[in-house]
Amino acid sequence: MALDELSRQKVWQVVAAIPCGKVASYGQVAELADLPRQARAVGKMMSQLPKDSRLPWYRVINAQGRISFPFDSEGYQRQRERLESEGIEFSGERINLKHYRWDGLA
DNA sequence: TCCTTGACGGAGA
DNA sequence: ATCTCCGCCAAGG
Numbered sequence: 401m402a403l404d405e406l407s408r409q410k411v412w413q414v415v416a417a418i419p420c421g422k423v424a425s426y427g428q429v430a431e432l433a434d435l436p437r438q439a440r441a442v443g444k445m446m447s448q449l450p451k452d453s454r455l456p457w458y459r460v461i462n463a464q465g466r467i468s469f470p471f472d473s474e475g476y477q478r479q480r481e482r483l484e485s486e487g488i489e490f491s492g493e494r495i496n497l498k499h500y501r502w503d504g505l506a
Numbered sequence: 507t508c509c510t511t512g513a514c515g516g517a518g519a
Numbered sequence: 520a521t522c523t524c525c526g527c528c529a530a531g532g
Binding site: 426430437441443444449464467475 | 512513514515516
Binding site: 439 | 526529
């Protein structure tokens with residue numbers, strides 16, 4: 401990844417723009433930040449986010465509508481709690497993207 | 507250097 | 520629904 405500064409800023413801007421109650425996938429964020437097919441780079445950046453970040457990192461999930469942390473991990477718990485507190489409901493381990501996927505613009 | 511490893515994703519089988 | 524295989528690409532062994 402080691403994306404340049406400009407790219408990183410774009411990614412943060414996109415993440416910050418995801419509205420409450422909506423979610424976006426890593427790939428979607430990458431695309432909206434003009435980094436097509438760089439989903440992994442986005443995931444990498446997320447993993448390096450400081451724990452006290454104010455960004456709504458938890459609104460970014462994978463394209464399958466699942467949280468990208470092991471089910472039994474603390475990260476999974478933290479992310480799921482925040483999403484549910486915003487009114488997002490889970491069907492087992494998954495989120496119904498038909499209802500919660502953020503439409504980048506339109 | 508080569509190989510593996512990721513908060514990933516889409517196409518096939 | 521599950522499982523490979525392949526892009527993608529920097530980091531660390």
